[in-house]
Amino acid sequence: MNDVNLENLFNPQSIAMIGASANPRKWGFIILLNILKGNFKGNVYPVNPHQKSILGYRCYASVSDIPAALDMAIITTPAKAVPALIDECGRKGIRFVVVISSDFSETGPEGARLEQEVIDCARRNGIRFAGPNSMGIFSARSGLHAQMPPVMPLIGGVSMFSQSGNLGFQMLGWGAEEGVGFSKFVSSGNEGDLSSVDYLRYFADDQDTRVILGYLEGVDDGAELIHTAKAISKHKPIIILKGGRTASGGRAAASHTGAMAGASKIWKAALRQAGMIEVSTSQGLLDCAKAFANYPLPQGNRVGIITRGGGWGVITVDGCEENRLVVPPLPQKVIHKLDKILPKYWSRGNPVDLVATIAKDPYIKCLEILAAWDGVDAILALGAKRGMDSYPYSEEVNKPKPLVDAITLATEMIQQYAQQPDPVLMHLGQLVKRYHKPIIAVSLASQLSHRSFLEAFQVVSYPTPERAVRVLSHMADYTRFLNSSSE
Amino acid sequence: MNIIENAIARGAENLNEYESKRFLATYGIPITREAIARSEEEVAAKASEIGYPVVLKGSDEALRHKTDLNLIALNLKDEKSARRAYHQLVSRSKAKLKEVLVQEMIEELRELMVGLYRDPQFGPCVMFGLGGIFTEIVEDIVFRVAPLTRKDAMEMLAEIKGEKILESFRGNPPIDRDKMTDILLALSQIGKEQPAIREIDVNPIKLVNGKPVAVDALVIFSSDPL
Numbered sequence: 001m002n003d004v005n006l007e008n009l010f011n012p013q014s015i016a017m018i019g020a021s022a023n024p025r026k027w028g029f030i031i032l033l034n035i036l037k038g039n040f041k042g043n044v045y046p047v048n049p050h051q052k053s054i055l056g057y058r059c060y061a062s063v064s065d066i067p068a069a070l071d072m073a074i075i076t077t078p079a080k081a082v083p084a085l086i087d088e089c090g091r092k093g094i095r096f097v098v099v100i101s102s103d104f105s106e107t108g109p110e111g112a113r114l115e116q117e118v119i120d121c122a123r124r125n126g127i128r129f130a131g132p133n134s135m136g137i138f139s140a141r142s143g144l145h146a147q148m149p150p151v152m153p154l155i156g157g158v159s160m161f162s163q164s165g166n167l168g169f170q171m172l173g174w175g176a177e178e179g180v181g182f183s184k185f186v187s188s189g190n191e192g193d194l195s196s197v198d199y200l201r202y203f204a205d206d207q208d209t210r211v212i213l214g215y216l217e218g219v220d221d222g223a224e225l226i227h228t229a230k231a232i233s234k235h236k237p238i239i240i241l242k243g244g245r246t247a248s249g250g251r252a253a254a255s256h257t258g259a260m261a262g263a264s265k266i267w268k269a270a271l272r273q274a275g276m277i278e279v280s281t282s283q284g285l286l287d288c289a290k291a292f293a294n295y296p297l298p299q300g301n302r303v304g305i306i307t308r309g310g311g312w313g314v315i316t317v318d319g320c321e322e323n324r325l326v327v328p329p330l331p332q333k334v335i336h337k338l339d340k341i342l343p344k345y346w347s348r349g350n351p352v353d354l355v356a357t358i359a360k361d362p363y364i365k366c367l368e369i370l371a372a373w374d375g376v377d378a379i380l381a382l383g384a385k386r387g388m389d390s391y392p393y394s395e396e397v398n399k400p401k402p403l404v405d406a407i408t409l410a411t412e413m414i415q416q417y418a419q420q421p422d423p424v425l426m427h428l429g430q431l432v433k434r435y436h437k438p439i440i441a442v443s444l445a446s447q448l449s450h451r452s453f454l455e456a457f458q459v460v461s462y463p464t465p466e467r468a469v470r471v472l473s474h475m476a477d478y479t480r481f482l483n484s485s486s487e
Numbered sequence: 488m489n490i491i492e493n494a495i496a497r498g499a500e501n502l503n504e505y506e507s508k509r510f511l512a513t514y515g516i517p518i519t520r521e522a523i524a525r526s527e528e529e530v531a532a533k534a535s536e537i538g539y540p541v542v543l544k545g546s547d548e549a550l551r552h553k554t555d556l557n558l559i560a561l562n563l564k565d566e567k568s569a570r571r572a573y574h575q576l577v578s579r580s581k582a583k584l585k586e587v588l589v590q591e592m593i594e595e596l597r598e599l600m601v602g603l604y605r606d607p608q609f610g611p612c613v614m615f616g617l618g619g620i621f622t623e624i625v626e627d628i629v630f631r632v633a634p635l636t637r638k639d640a641m642e643m644l645a646e647i648k649g650e651k652i653l654e655s656f657r658g659n660p661p662i663d664r665d666k667m668t669d670i671l672l673a674l675s676q677i678g679k680e681q682p683a684i685r686e687i688d689v690n691p692i693k694l695v696n697g698k699p700v701a702v703d704a705l706v707i708f709s710s711d712p713l
Contacts, residue, residue, distance in 0.1 A: 222609030226632060254501070254707045255686035257602025257614045260628055266606045269630040273639060484638060 004128055006194070006202040009096040010184050011142040012071035013042040016063045016094065018085055019076035019101075020046030022054050027100055028076040029054070031136060031146055038145030038152070043068065063092045072096040074136075074146050079103040079114055082132070083121045090125025097122070098146060099131035105190050106133050115192050122193055134189035135165025138172065140182065141208060147187075149173070156181015157210035158289045161188050161199035163217045164243065171213065171286060179451035180290045183208040195220065197228050204232040211292045212238045213285055226274045233275030234485055237478055239288045240276050242267050275481040277474045284470060291460045291471045292478075295438040301325050301476040304376035305351035306366055308383035312442075313351030316380055316465040323473035327351070328375050337369045351382075364427045371431045371439060378475070380468055384424050384441035384461070385453065421456070429457035438475060440468045491683055491708075500708055503546055505588050507704040511689065514673040517666070518701045521590035530573045531566050533589040540564045540592040543572045544703075545584050558584075562592055593702060595659065597652055598691035599667075600628070603674045605685055605709075611678025613671055615643040617652065618691035625649075633675040640668035640675075660697035667699050685709040 017035070021028030028048070035044055036055060045068070046054045049061040060066050063073060063085075073089050075082055079101050089097055104115040115132060122129050130137060136147030140155040148165065153172040158180060162168030165187035172182055184206070186199055196216060203209045212232070219225045229238055245264035271278045277292075279285050303325050307313035317327050330338070330350050338352060341362050347353050352366055363384070370379050425441065432439050441453065441461035453459040462468045490510045494502055502510060508518040522533040523546060534541045545558030558580060560572035569589075577584050600618030605611055609632045616628025629646045631639045644653060644664055653662040670692070677684060686707045692699045 219608055222606065222632065226609070255602060255604070255688045255705060256600070256622055256690060257604045257688050258686045260616075260623060260626055261604040261606065261612065261614065261630060265628070265630045266604075266609055266612055266632070269612065270609055270632045273632055 008071040010139040014068055014070045016045050016047050016070050016073040018047040018073055020048045020054050022051055034145045034147055034150055039143045041143045063088050070094045074098045076100045083117045086121040090127055097127055097129040098134055098137050099129050100134055102133040104132040119192050129193045131189035132192055135187035138185040154181040157293045158182050159184040159203045159209040160213035161186050161196050162215040163188055164215055167215050174286055177447055179454040180286050197225055211289055213289055214240045217243045226270050229274035229276050237292045238276045240271055240278050241285045277478055287467050287471050288474050294460050296436045297479050298377035298438055298476050300377040302328050302376045304370040304379045306381050307351045308354050312382045313353055319466055319469035323469055325473050334373050341365045363424050371435045378437055378472055379439040381439055382442045384428055385422055385443040385445050425453055425457045425459050429459045442468050502706040505546055507706040511704055516670050516673050516701055519590050521588055523586050524589050525586045527570050527573050530569055534569045537591050542590045542592050544588040545576055545580055546586050546588040593693040595693040597694055600690040603678050603687035613674045616647055617649050633678040635675040640671040663697045683708055
């Protein structure tokens with residue numbers, strides 16, 4: 001397939017909305033509403049021969065009636081009408097179409113024939129299209145929310161292509177809650193024409209995209225994917241969730257090799273060869289996006305751990321060692337520095353255990369000593385933000401007054417503490433910039449707080465050490481790929 | 488000369504063990520010293536040429552998995568036991584056994600495996616892992632999509648869970664990793680150059696002074712040549 005510049009697909013100046021509807025239960029209404037509510041910067045022209053106006057916008061009987069040049073069209077009509085509409089778009093000079101309509105190859109041979117007809121029409125007209133069976137497209141720069149679910153993504157440097165519309169828009173929705181901002185998204189649908197590899201190429205060259213996410217179930221040409229991704233991975237991280245890992249191989253095998261060649265093993269190999277980062281959950285996709293978009297990469301796989309309490313440190317070390325990370329012992333010079341801050345009985349090891357010290361000062365000082373130590377490439381800061389956002393015990397009237405007073409006081413203290421700007425997190429964010437090392441925080445705080453840590457202090461944090469460890473191991477793996485591919 | 492074309496011309500679905508290894512040898516893959524014998528006398532002659540101890544195997548392209556059919560006699564230390572084993576194999580085989588393979592016996596506990604598979608999306612893929620009869624039970628294997636770089640091949644060796652088996656083991660030297668990656672790269676090349684071949688098993692690969700040697704192999708053709 002030829003290289004194609006998808007700029008006018010993602011950032012069109014003018015759109016025809018073919019199949020626009022006045023019925024709030026139709027996609028032709030919902031998508032139009034999302035575009036209008038999403039503050040699209042260009043012009044939208046609803047097309048529907050049976051309506052005069054929709055949502056206060058003048059409606060046109062066909063695209064040829066629209067008195068303006070059009071960059072892109074969105075089609076939501078029944079499948080059978082699509083080929084003729086593509087021809088019409090071609091005559092109007094439209095070069096990009098998003099086919100939302102379904103009932104194509106996903107439903108069987110008849111749908112596949114119709115899809116082929118759409119492909120042939122598009123080729124004849126020099127049109128490139130997303131879908132069919134797409135859930136839509138989003139671009140922050142043009143404010144384009146041509147999408148079925150009413151999700152309002154946070155704006156940021158992550159772009160995603162997804163062979164599942166649902167999963168993709170869930171990422172945008174969760175991302176908004178967790179602080180992961182998106183630049184572009186496309187639900188690639190059946191990929192009748194434009195494929196994941198085309199979107200990958202476009203995101204690779206896109207200045208607004210720093211991290212690429214993808215949800216993949218299959219590709220037509222695996223070799224092309226590897227070849228393309230291998231070149232892109234050298235300058236932009238590509239994080240992939242592969243769906244259908246448990247599906248068995250494509251055909252009955254005559255050899256032992258064939259019998260053992262499950263889809264997951266081959267995909268794992270392919271992704272790894274191309275330097276792509278494979279995650280196994282949708283949460284992992286988002287977690288990685290957050291760190292890769294906001295933090296520097298570690299130079300290697302050596303990790304310093306700081307913790308408030310033993311067990312937390314122990315499971316973090318386990319996680320590191322199970323995920324190709326190393327937790328090196330502290331050298332004497334680092335121990336000497338820490339001796340001056342910590343109580344006499346501290347364990348003198350990595351993880352550095354603050355032994356339930358409540359004051360903020362030692363945490364900041366120890367963190368700085370670890371960050372400055374050239375023996376580690378990254379730091380996991382457990383309990384960087386102490387405690388939770390609210391006191392879990394309610395006031396009780398029938399209890400003795402001193403107890404009631406104590407509960408009231410504790411509630412106030414915790415609320416006050418939660419609302420204060422956090423000096424540890426503020427410092428942590430500065431240390432990341434000063435030492436160019438990722439310092440990932442782990443905290444019991446709520447999801448919303450994690451987003452605020454990022455926004456207020458540029459601190460990447462997760463609620464569990466396991467999630468932090470996984471992300472860090474993916475970062476270290478990526479560094480290894482970059483180093484080995486530049487050899 | 489061409490082993491593949493000849494076999495396809497006669498309608499074979501795969502190469503037998505002997506031909507499979509001869510084919511692999513044309514790509515530089517080290518194989519066991521061995522010969523075909525069609526009679527008891529030939530068995531005795533070939534065995535003494537190769538040197539005892541030897542292995543006798545039923546050799547027929549229809550026999551894909553000989554162990555399951557009990558058509559292998561291992562560790563035959565002298566002529567008498569070789570002759571006896573020949574008769575046992577002939578009487579055990581249901582279809583009349585036309586020939587047997589006389590093969591050097593490699594005494595090595597460690598068994599590895601390599602293979603080639605054509606994936607519908609990615610094309611030829613090379614496999615490396617623990618070999619022997621428990622291969623499919625343990626399934627300690629890794630794949631790479633062809634073409635492989637030497638770095639890919641080196642990574643494969645390090646990626647199996649049982650990587651320690653490649654180090655020195657019970658007085659035997661560690662595996663020659665360069666030689667092992669040569670084999671993986673050869674399979675990658677076969678995958679790219681031989682569209683008529685659908686799958687290959689090389690199992691087991693044993694080690695002679697740390698150098699990998701293909702002891703058994705099976706080359707399977709595409710039913711629908713590409």
